[in-house]
Amino acid sequence: MAEVHIIGQIIGASKFPNQSLFCKWGIHAGGGWKVISGLKEGQTHVDNPEYEVFSYWCHPIDIHFATKGIQGWPKLHLQVYHQDQFGRSEIYGYGFCHVPTASGNHILDCVTWRPVRCKINLCNTSLVEAPSLRTQILCTLAMTVTACRQKQWVQCTWSWV
16 A cells, blocks of 8 residues: 655635634545544634734644555645634635645645525525535535635645655
């Protein structure tokens, strides 16, 4: 079995409508991949910069996989949230990017999107909040969303051997 050790960080986010942001993340891989050590998912702290438009998290990711082949190569799934002054959280964007297949150091900009309108049974909707996906699996299926915004991004760095 081959082994892949992925070390990286979620640096932060930019161009979101408000500050006070945090990110929930997860690394998803195919069935032939087994986690030897490290966490497959987590959450950053809330950053609320007063004078900058960039929210810094610098959240570390360190995961060690064993695999039988390259099918099902790992992807990083992101959910960016805004936290208001009362501690309530609202989804601001979904995104995903593939972990680079070439070894070395990489900087990735992961574009995020958010549903504006959804087909029936894909989104949770209410009169107060913006639509959000019912399940994280739908994150990679942007084609099922009838309208979405793609203006914000999350920056990540990766090193792997």
